[in-house]
Amino acid sequence: MQVDFHLPSLGADMESATLVQWLKKPGEAVHRGEAIAVVETAKGLIDIECFDEAVVGSLIVQPGTKVPVGAVLAQLLSETAGAPPPAKAAVPTPAAAAPARLSPAPLAAAPGGRARISPAARRRAHELGVSVEALERAGAGIVHLEDVEHLAAQAKPPAPDARDAMRIAIGNAMARSKREIPHYYLADTVDFSTARDWLASYNAKVPVGERILEGLLIVKAVALAAARCSGFNGYCRDGRFEPASAVNVGTAIAVRGGGLVAPALLGADRKDLPALMREFSDLVTRVRSGHMRSGEFTAATITVTALGEEGAELLWPIINPPQVAIVGSGRIALQPWVHEGAVVARPVLSLSLAADHRVTDGRAGSRFLRTIAELLATPAKL
Amino acid sequence: MGTVKDTEIRTRVLEIITSIAPDVDPATIDPELDLRDQFDFDSMDRLHLAAAISEAFRIAIPEQDYPQLSALQKACEYVAKKLG
Numbered sequence: 255m256q257v258d259f260h261l262p263s264l265g266a267d268m269e270s271a272t273l274v275q276w277l278k279k280p281g282e283a284v285h286r287g288e289a290i291a292v293v294e295t296a297k298g299l300i301d302i303e304c305f306d307e308a309v310v311g312s313l314i315v316q317p318g319t320k321v322p323v324g325a326v327l328a329q330l331l332s333e334t335a336g337a338p339p340p341a342k343a344a345v346p347t348p349a350a351a352a353p354a355r356l357s358p359a360p361l362a363a364a365p366g367g368r369a370r371i372s373p374a375a376r377r378r379a380h381e382l383g384v385s386v387e388a389l390e391r392a393g394a395g396i397v398h399l400e401d402v403e404h405l406a407a408q409a410k411p412p413a414p415d416a417r418d419a420m421r422i423a424i425g426n427a428m429a430r431s432k433r434e435i436p437h438y439y440l441a442d443t444v445d446f447s448t449a450r451d452w453l454a455s456y457n458a459k460v461p462v463g464e465r466i467l468e469g470l471l472i473v474k475a476v477a478l479a480a481a482r483c484s485g486f487n488g489y490c491r492d493g494r495f496e497p498a499s500a501v502n503v504g505t506a507i508a509v510r511g512g513g514l515v516a517p518a519l520l521g522a523d524r525k526d527l528p529a530l531m532r533e534f535s536d537l538v539t540r541v542r543s544g545h546m547r548s549g550e551f552t553a554a555t556i557t558v559t560a561l562g563e564e565g566a567e568l569l570w571p572i573i574n575p576p577q578v579a580i581v582g583s584g585r586i587a588l589q590p591w592v593h594e595g596a597v598v599a600r601p602v603l604s605l606s607l608a609a610d611h612r613v614t615d616g617r618a619g620s621r622f623l624r625t626i627a628e629l630l631a632t633p634a635k636l
Numbered sequence: 637m638g639t640v641k642d643t644e645i646r647t648r649v650l651e652i653i654t655s656i657a658p659d660v661d662p663a664t665i666d667p668e669l670d671l672r673d674q675f676d677f678d679s680m681d682r683l684h685l686a687a688a689i690s691e692a693f694r695i696a697i698p699e700q701d702y703p704q705l706s707a708l709q710k711a712c713e714y715v716a717k718k719l720g
Binding site (some may be wrong): 454457458459460463465467468469508510511534536538539542543562563564 | 680683699
Protein backbone atom coordinates (compact mmCIF):
# COMPACT_ATOMS: atom_id res chain seq x y z
CA MET A 255 0.00 0.00 0.00
CA GLN A 256 1.04 3.60 -0.54
CA VAL A 257 2.18 5.58 2.49
CA ASP A 258 3.40 9.12 3.01
CA PHE A 259 6.95 9.65 4.24
CA HIS A 260 7.01 12.69 6.56
CA LEU A 261 9.76 14.96 7.84
CA PRO A 262 10.04 13.86 11.48
CA SER A 263 10.67 16.20 14.42
CA LEU A 264 14.25 15.77 15.60
CA GLY A 265 13.90 17.74 18.79
CA ALA A 266 11.65 20.25 20.50
CA ASP A 267 13.50 23.18 18.99
CA MET A 268 13.17 21.98 15.42
CA GLU A 269 10.50 23.60 13.28
CA SER A 270 11.72 22.89 9.80
CA ALA A 271 14.57 21.48 7.78
CA THR A 272 16.02 21.81 4.33
CA LEU A 273 16.17 18.71 2.18
CA VAL A 274 19.79 18.36 1.09
CA GLN A 275 19.89 15.03 -0.72
CA TRP A 276 17.84 11.97 -1.57
CA LEU A 277 19.72 8.75 -0.82
CA LYS A 278 17.18 6.60 -2.74
CA LYS A 279 15.65 6.79 -6.21
CA PRO A 280 12.08 5.94 -7.22
CA GLY A 281 11.76 2.18 -7.60
CA GLU A 282 14.58 1.41 -5.17
CA ALA A 283 13.94 -0.77 -2.15
CA VAL A 284 14.45 0.77 1.27
CA HIS A 285 14.81 -1.30 4.41
CA ARG A 286 13.71 -0.58 7.92
CA GLY A 287 16.29 1.64 9.62
CA GLU A 288 17.91 2.69 6.38
CA ALA A 289 18.48 6.36 5.61
CA ILE A 290 16.40 7.69 2.76
CA ALA A 291 17.26 11.40 2.77
CA VAL A 292 19.64 13.93 4.28
CA VAL A 293 18.19 17.12 5.77
CA GLU A 294 19.85 20.13 7.26
CA THR A 295 18.53 21.40 10.59
CA ALA A 296 19.84 23.78 13.23
CA LYS A 297 21.67 20.77 14.61
CA GLY A 298 23.48 20.13 11.35
CA LEU A 299 23.06 17.51 8.65
CA ILE A 300 20.84 14.64 9.69
CA ASP A 301 19.97 11.44 7.86
CA ILE A 302 16.27 10.61 7.84
CA GLU A 303 15.48 6.94 8.22
CA CYS A 304 12.63 4.89 6.99
CA PHE A 305 10.71 2.72 9.47
CA ASP A 306 9.15 0.45 6.85
CA GLU A 307 10.26 -2.18 4.42
CA ALA A 308 9.25 -0.37 1.27
CA VAL A 309 9.90 0.61 -2.31
CA VAL A 310 10.32 4.29 -3.07
CA GLY A 311 7.35 5.59 -5.08
CA SER A 312 7.67 9.29 -5.87
CA LEU A 313 9.97 11.93 -4.42
CA ILE A 314 7.81 14.95 -3.70
CA VAL A 315 10.24 17.49 -2.24
CA GLN A 316 13.24 18.59 -4.27
CA PRO A 317 16.72 19.09 -2.75
CA GLY A 318 17.24 22.66 -1.55
CA THR A 319 13.64 23.01 -0.39
CA LYS A 320 12.92 24.05 3.18
CA VAL A 321 9.91 22.25 4.63
CA PRO A 322 8.13 22.26 7.99
CA VAL A 323 8.11 19.30 10.37
CA GLY A 324 5.43 16.85 9.27
CA ALA A 325 5.58 17.76 5.58
CA VAL A 326 5.29 14.86 3.14
CA LEU A 327 8.72 14.29 1.59
CA ALA A 328 7.97 11.23 -0.53
CA GLN A 329 5.51 8.45 -1.15
CA LEU A 330 6.51 4.86 -0.46
CA LEU A 331 5.00 1.55 -1.44
CA SER A 332 5.12 -0.31 1.83
CA GLU A 333 4.81 -3.97 2.61
CA THR A 334 4.68 -3.47 6.37
CA ALA A 335 2.84 -0.20 6.71
CA GLY A 336 0.69 -0.14 9.77
CA ALA A 337 3.02 -2.49 11.62
CA PRO A 338 4.32 -0.99 14.85
CA PRO A 339 7.79 0.56 14.74
CA PRO A 340 10.62 -1.53 16.15
CA ALA A 341 9.92 -2.48 19.73
CA LYS A 342 11.43 0.07 22.03
CA ALA A 343 11.10 -2.31 24.92
CA ALA A 344 14.23 -3.89 23.52
CA VAL A 345 16.19 -0.86 24.67
CA PRO A 346 17.23 -1.31 28.29
CA THR A 347 18.41 1.54 30.52
CA PRO A 348 22.18 2.10 30.50
CA ALA A 349 22.45 0.67 34.00
CA ALA A 350 20.48 -2.42 33.07
CA ALA A 351 22.42 -2.71 29.85
CA ALA A 352 25.81 -3.04 31.47
CA PRO A 353 25.63 -6.74 32.35
CA ALA A 354 24.26 -7.50 28.89
CA ARG A 355 27.82 -7.55 27.63
CA LEU A 356 28.25 -10.87 29.38
CA SER A 357 25.30 -12.44 27.61
CA PRO A 358 25.52 -13.80 24.06
CA ALA A 359 25.28 -11.27 21.25
CA PRO A 360 21.71 -10.53 20.16
CA LEU A 361 20.50 -12.65 17.27
CA ALA A 362 19.84 -9.68 15.05
CA ALA A 363 23.25 -8.18 15.57
CA ALA A 364 25.43 -7.61 12.56
CA PRO A 365 28.42 -9.88 11.97
CA GLY A 366 31.16 -9.26 14.49
CA GLY A 367 28.67 -8.93 17.34
CA ARG A 368 27.88 -5.29 16.58
CA ALA A 369 24.35 -4.03 16.50
CA ARG A 370 23.20 -2.34 13.31
CA ILE A 371 23.10 1.37 13.97
CA SER A 372 21.71 3.67 11.32
CA PRO A 373 23.96 6.57 10.26
CA ALA A 374 21.48 9.09 11.62
CA ALA A 375 21.31 7.26 14.93
CA ARG A 376 25.08 7.09 15.14
CA ARG A 377 25.41 10.80 14.43
CA ARG A 378 22.68 11.72 16.92
CA ALA A 379 24.34 9.49 19.51
CA HIS A 380 27.53 11.47 19.03
CA GLU A 381 25.66 14.77 19.47
CA LEU A 382 23.89 13.58 22.60
CA GLY A 383 27.00 12.03 24.10
CA VAL A 384 25.64 8.48 23.99
CA SER A 385 28.52 6.05 23.50
CA VAL A 386 28.46 3.63 20.58
CA GLU A 387 29.15 0.87 23.10
CA ALA A 388 25.98 1.77 25.00
CA LEU A 389 24.08 1.66 21.71
CA GLU A 390 25.52 -1.69 20.83
CA ARG A 391 24.60 -3.04 24.24
CA ALA A 392 21.13 -1.63 23.83
CA GLY A 393 20.74 -2.72 20.27
CA ALA A 394 18.81 -5.93 20.04
CA GLY A 395 18.32 -5.55 16.31
CA ILE A 396 18.57 -2.20 14.61
CA VAL A 397 19.23 0.92 16.62
CA HIS A 398 17.11 3.83 15.45
CA LEU A 399 17.23 7.55 16.02
CA GLU A 400 14.47 7.40 18.59
CA ASP A 401 16.24 4.65 20.49
CA VAL A 402 19.25 6.93 20.81
CA GLU A 403 17.14 9.82 22.07
CA HIS A 404 15.36 7.47 24.47
CA LEU A 405 18.71 6.28 25.79
CA ALA A 406 20.08 9.81 26.07
CA ALA A 407 16.99 10.97 27.97
CA GLN A 408 17.36 8.12 30.43
CA ALA A 409 21.05 8.78 30.89
CA LYS A 410 20.46 12.48 31.62
CA PRO A 411 21.22 13.37 35.25
CA PRO A 412 18.23 14.65 37.23
CA ALA A 413 17.72 18.42 37.79
CA PRO A 414 21.12 19.99 37.17
CA ASP A 415 21.92 22.98 39.39
CA ALA A 416 22.26 26.53 38.07
CA ARG A 417 26.01 26.24 37.48
CA ASP A 418 25.52 23.05 35.49
CA ALA A 419 22.69 24.70 33.57
CA MET A 420 24.97 27.60 32.63
CA ARG A 421 27.71 25.21 31.55
CA ILE A 422 25.17 23.31 29.45
CA ALA A 423 23.83 26.54 27.92
CA ILE A 424 27.38 27.70 27.07
CA GLY A 425 28.12 24.28 25.63
CA ASN A 426 24.97 24.25 23.51
CA ALA A 427 25.46 27.77 22.18
CA MET A 428 29.13 27.24 21.39
CA ALA A 429 28.50 23.83 19.81
CA ARG A 430 25.84 25.40 17.61
CA SER A 431 28.24 28.20 16.68
CA LYS A 432 31.05 25.81 15.77
CA ARG A 433 28.65 23.62 13.82
CA GLU A 434 26.92 26.33 11.82
CA ILE A 435 29.31 29.26 11.49
CA PRO A 436 32.35 29.05 9.23
CA HIS A 437 34.65 31.06 11.50
CA TYR A 438 37.74 32.81 10.23
CA TYR A 439 40.32 34.17 12.65
CA LEU A 440 42.70 37.14 12.55
CA ALA A 441 45.03 38.66 15.11
CA ASP A 442 47.01 41.85 15.46
CA THR A 443 49.23 43.44 18.09
CA VAL A 444 48.62 47.00 19.21
CA ASP A 445 50.97 49.38 21.02
CA PHE A 446 48.80 50.26 24.04
CA SER A 447 51.16 52.87 25.53
CA THR A 448 49.28 55.95 24.30
CA ALA A 449 45.97 54.58 25.58
CA ARG A 450 47.51 53.57 28.92
CA ASP A 451 49.23 56.94 29.49
CA TRP A 452 46.12 58.89 28.52
CA LEU A 453 43.94 56.80 30.83
CA ALA A 454 46.38 57.05 33.76
CA SER A 455 46.35 60.83 33.49
CA TYR A 456 42.54 60.88 33.15
CA ASN A 457 42.08 58.58 36.17
CA ALA A 458 44.47 60.67 38.29
CA LYS A 459 42.14 63.66 37.90
CA VAL A 460 38.85 62.04 38.88
CA PRO A 461 37.56 60.45 42.11
CA VAL A 462 38.20 56.69 42.44
CA GLY A 463 34.57 55.89 41.71
CA GLU A 464 34.73 57.63 38.33
CA ARG A 465 37.88 55.96 37.05
CA ILE A 466 37.77 54.08 33.79
CA LEU A 467 39.16 50.60 33.14
CA GLU A 468 41.47 49.84 30.23
CA GLY A 469 39.04 47.16 29.08
CA LEU A 470 36.36 49.80 28.54
CA LEU A 471 38.58 51.68 26.06
CA ILE A 472 38.72 48.46 24.04
CA VAL A 473 34.93 48.03 24.21
CA LYS A 474 34.41 51.62 23.00
CA ALA A 475 36.98 51.24 20.22
CA VAL A 476 35.25 48.04 19.04
CA ALA A 477 31.86 49.79 19.14
CA LEU A 478 33.11 52.70 17.01
CA ALA A 479 34.89 50.37 14.58
CA ALA A 480 31.72 48.24 14.28
CA ALA A 481 29.75 51.37 13.39
CA ARG A 482 32.32 52.37 10.75
CA CYS A 483 33.14 49.04 9.11
CA SER A 484 30.16 47.30 7.59
CA GLY A 485 29.60 43.58 7.95
CA PHE A 486 30.48 43.03 11.61
CA ASN A 487 27.59 44.56 13.57
CA GLY A 488 24.46 42.48 13.13
CA TYR A 489 23.17 38.99 12.58
CA CYS A 490 23.37 36.23 10.04
CA ARG A 491 19.95 34.75 9.33
CA ASP A 492 19.35 32.10 6.72
CA GLY A 493 22.88 32.66 5.47
CA ARG A 494 22.32 36.39 4.87
CA PHE A 495 23.72 39.34 6.80
CA GLU A 496 21.26 41.64 8.53
CA PRO A 497 23.00 44.79 9.78
CA ALA A 498 21.78 46.03 13.17
CA SER A 499 20.62 49.62 13.53
CA ALA A 500 22.35 50.09 16.91
CA VAL A 501 25.74 48.94 18.17
CA ASN A 502 25.06 46.86 21.28
CA VAL A 503 28.33 45.39 22.51
CA GLY A 504 27.99 42.13 24.40
CA THR A 505 30.70 42.01 27.05
CA ALA A 506 31.76 38.62 28.31
CA ILE A 507 31.69 38.82 32.11
CA ALA A 508 33.03 36.00 34.27
CA VAL A 509 30.74 34.70 36.98
CA ARG A 510 32.58 34.00 40.22
CA GLY A 511 33.16 30.30 40.60
CA GLY A 512 32.92 29.53 36.87
CA GLY A 513 30.93 30.29 33.76
CA LEU A 514 30.36 33.55 31.97
CA VAL A 515 27.59 35.63 30.46
CA ALA A 516 27.71 38.30 27.78
CA PRO A 517 25.05 40.96 28.37
CA ALA A 518 25.08 44.01 26.11
CA LEU A 519 26.10 47.62 26.58
CA LEU A 520 23.40 49.26 24.48
CA GLY A 521 24.30 51.94 21.94
CA ALA A 522 27.94 51.75 23.05
CA ASP A 523 29.25 53.74 20.07
CA ARG A 524 27.17 56.79 21.00
CA LYS A 525 27.93 57.04 24.71
CA ASP A 526 30.90 58.88 26.18
CA LEU A 527 33.42 56.95 28.27
CA PRO A 528 32.17 58.08 31.73
CA ALA A 529 28.57 57.10 30.88
CA LEU A 530 29.65 53.81 29.36
CA MET A 531 31.82 53.05 32.39
CA ARG A 532 28.90 53.63 34.76
CA GLU A 533 26.79 51.19 32.74
CA PHE A 534 29.58 48.65 32.53
CA SER A 535 30.17 48.86 36.29
CA ASP A 536 26.44 48.44 36.93
CA LEU A 537 26.29 45.48 34.54
CA VAL A 538 29.17 43.65 36.22
CA THR A 539 27.70 44.31 39.66
CA ARG A 540 24.33 42.93 38.59
CA VAL A 541 25.83 39.90 36.87
CA ARG A 542 27.73 39.04 40.05
CA SER A 543 24.80 39.61 42.37
CA GLY A 544 22.34 37.80 40.13
CA HIS A 545 20.14 40.70 38.97
CA MET A 546 20.39 40.45 35.22
CA ARG A 547 17.83 41.70 32.71
CA SER A 548 16.63 39.40 30.00
CA GLY A 549 16.74 42.14 27.33
CA GLU A 550 20.47 42.57 27.80
CA PHE A 551 20.96 38.98 26.77
CA THR A 552 19.18 39.18 23.46
CA ALA A 553 20.27 42.65 22.37
CA ALA A 554 23.99 42.17 21.65
CA THR A 555 24.95 42.79 18.03
CA ILE A 556 28.68 42.05 18.46
CA THR A 557 30.71 40.74 21.41
CA VAL A 558 33.99 41.62 23.12
CA THR A 559 35.74 39.12 25.35
CA ALA A 560 38.75 40.06 27.46
CA LEU A 561 40.81 37.67 29.53
CA GLY A 562 42.09 40.38 31.86
CA GLU A 563 45.59 41.10 33.09
CA GLU A 564 46.19 37.56 34.35
CA GLY A 565 44.85 35.98 31.19
CA ALA A 566 46.60 34.46 28.22
CA GLU A 567 48.30 36.65 25.66
CA LEU A 568 45.98 35.75 22.82
CA LEU A 569 42.62 34.01 22.46
CA TRP A 570 40.54 32.62 19.61
CA PRO A 571 36.96 33.40 20.60
CA ILE A 572 33.80 31.66 19.38
CA ILE A 573 31.03 33.75 17.80
CA ASN A 574 27.73 34.06 19.69
CA PRO A 575 25.08 33.16 17.09
CA PRO A 576 23.27 34.83 15.41
CA GLN A 577 25.99 37.50 15.74
CA VAL A 578 28.72 37.48 13.10
CA ALA A 579 31.80 38.73 14.96
CA ILE A 580 33.55 38.60 18.31
CA VAL A 581 36.70 40.50 19.31
CA GLY A 582 39.11 38.92 21.78
CA SER A 583 41.43 40.97 23.92
CA GLY A 584 44.39 39.21 25.51
CA ARG A 585 46.61 40.28 28.40
CA ILE A 586 48.30 43.66 27.93
CA ALA A 587 51.97 42.97 28.69
CA LEU A 588 55.30 44.74 28.29
CA GLN A 589 56.94 43.46 25.12
CA PRO A 590 59.74 44.46 22.78
CA TRP A 591 58.29 46.86 20.20
CA VAL A 592 59.98 48.54 17.27
CA HIS A 593 59.49 52.30 17.48
CA GLU A 594 61.29 54.61 15.01
CA GLY A 595 63.82 51.92 14.18
CA ALA A 596 64.71 51.07 17.78
CA VAL A 597 63.49 48.26 20.00
CA VAL A 598 61.71 49.60 23.06
CA ALA A 599 59.58 48.03 25.80
CA ARG A 600 55.91 48.84 25.30
CA PRO A 601 52.61 47.61 26.77
CA VAL A 602 51.31 45.50 23.90
CA LEU A 603 47.73 44.35 23.43
CA SER A 604 46.98 41.28 21.32
CA LEU A 605 43.62 41.68 19.60
CA SER A 606 41.89 38.84 17.81
CA LEU A 607 38.81 38.64 15.66
CA ALA A 608 36.60 35.68 14.89
CA ALA A 609 34.11 36.50 12.15
CA ASP A 610 31.53 34.70 10.04
CA HIS A 611 32.88 33.82 6.59
CA ARG A 612 29.33 33.75 5.18
CA VAL A 613 29.23 37.51 5.75
CA THR A 614 32.77 38.91 5.47
CA ASP A 615 36.26 37.80 4.58
CA GLY A 616 39.77 38.30 5.92
CA ARG A 617 40.38 41.53 4.05
CA ALA A 618 37.38 43.22 5.66
CA GLY A 619 38.32 41.63 8.99
CA SER A 620 41.85 43.05 8.77
CA ARG A 621 40.40 46.50 8.12
CA PHE A 622 38.12 46.12 11.11
CA LEU A 623 41.02 45.15 13.42
CA ARG A 624 43.15 47.99 12.04
CA THR A 625 40.35 50.47 12.71
CA ILE A 626 40.16 49.32 16.35
CA ALA A 627 43.96 49.74 16.66
CA GLU A 628 43.82 53.24 15.15
CA LEU A 629 41.04 54.26 17.54
CA LEU A 630 43.09 53.02 20.51
CA ALA A 631 46.02 55.13 19.30
CA THR A 632 43.93 58.30 19.74
CA PRO A 633 42.20 57.58 23.08
CA ALA A 634 41.13 61.19 23.66
CA LYS A 635 38.69 60.77 20.74
CA LEU A 636 37.03 57.66 22.16
CA MET B 637 41.86 61.57 61.87
CA GLY B 638 43.65 58.71 63.67
CA THR B 639 40.62 57.86 65.76
CA VAL B 640 39.45 54.85 63.79
CA LYS B 641 40.58 51.65 65.50
CA ASP B 642 42.11 48.72 63.66
CA THR B 643 39.12 46.51 64.48
CA GLU B 644 36.74 49.09 63.01
CA ILE B 645 38.84 49.32 59.88
CA ARG B 646 38.80 45.55 59.52
CA THR B 647 35.04 45.35 60.03
CA ARG B 648 34.39 48.03 57.40
CA VAL B 649 36.81 46.54 54.86
CA LEU B 650 35.25 43.10 55.37
CA GLU B 651 31.80 44.60 54.79
CA ILE B 652 33.02 46.21 51.59
CA ILE B 653 34.55 42.98 50.29
CA THR B 654 31.36 41.03 50.94
CA SER B 655 29.25 43.75 49.32
CA ILE B 656 31.36 43.44 46.16
CA ALA B 657 31.26 39.64 46.29
CA PRO B 658 27.99 38.70 48.04
CA ASP B 659 28.74 35.00 47.63
CA VAL B 660 31.86 35.27 49.81
CA ASP B 661 31.51 34.04 53.40
CA PRO B 662 33.53 36.53 55.52
CA ALA B 663 34.50 33.72 57.90
CA THR B 664 36.34 31.95 55.10
CA ILE B 665 38.53 34.87 54.02
CA ASP B 666 42.25 34.27 54.47
CA PRO B 667 43.48 37.79 55.40
CA GLU B 668 46.93 37.20 53.96
CA LEU B 669 45.86 35.69 50.66
CA ASP B 670 45.33 37.72 47.49
CA LEU B 671 41.63 38.36 46.83
CA ARG B 672 42.22 37.60 43.17
CA ASP B 673 43.43 34.11 43.98
CA GLN B 674 40.77 33.50 46.63
CA PHE B 675 37.66 34.88 44.99
CA ASP B 676 38.50 35.57 41.34
CA PHE B 677 38.66 39.34 41.99
CA ASP B 678 39.28 41.08 38.67
CA SER B 679 40.04 44.67 37.64
CA MET B 680 36.39 45.73 38.07
CA ASP B 681 36.21 44.23 41.59
CA ARG B 682 39.47 45.96 42.46
CA LEU B 683 38.13 49.29 41.22
CA HIS B 684 34.93 48.81 43.23
CA LEU B 685 37.02 47.93 46.32
CA ALA B 686 39.23 51.02 45.95
CA ALA B 687 36.22 53.27 45.35
CA ALA B 688 34.33 51.93 48.37
CA ILE B 689 37.35 52.14 50.70
CA SER B 690 38.13 55.64 49.47
CA GLU B 691 34.58 56.75 50.19
CA ALA B 692 34.16 54.93 53.51
CA PHE B 693 37.38 56.28 55.05
CA ARG B 694 37.54 59.52 53.05
CA ILE B 695 41.03 58.83 51.79
CA ALA B 696 42.57 59.38 48.35
CA ILE B 697 43.76 56.18 46.68
CA PRO B 698 45.90 56.73 43.59
CA GLU B 699 45.82 53.96 40.97
CA GLN B 700 49.40 52.95 41.67
CA ASP B 701 48.38 52.04 45.25
CA TYR B 702 45.85 49.40 44.11
CA PRO B 703 48.35 46.55 44.70
CA GLN B 704 48.33 47.52 48.39
CA LEU B 705 44.64 46.60 48.54
CA SER B 706 45.12 43.13 47.12
CA ALA B 707 44.50 41.23 50.37
CA LEU B 708 42.36 41.93 53.46
CA GLN B 709 45.31 42.40 55.84
CA LYS B 710 47.24 44.60 53.41
CA ALA B 711 44.17 46.73 52.73
CA CYS B 712 43.57 47.28 56.47
CA GLU B 713 47.20 48.25 56.99
CA TYR B 714 47.04 50.64 54.04
CA VAL B 715 43.94 52.35 55.42
CA ALA B 716 45.46 52.60 58.92
CA LYS B 717 48.62 54.15 57.49
CA LYS B 718 46.61 56.66 55.43
CA LEU B 719 44.50 57.59 58.44
CA GLY B 720 47.42 57.68 60.84
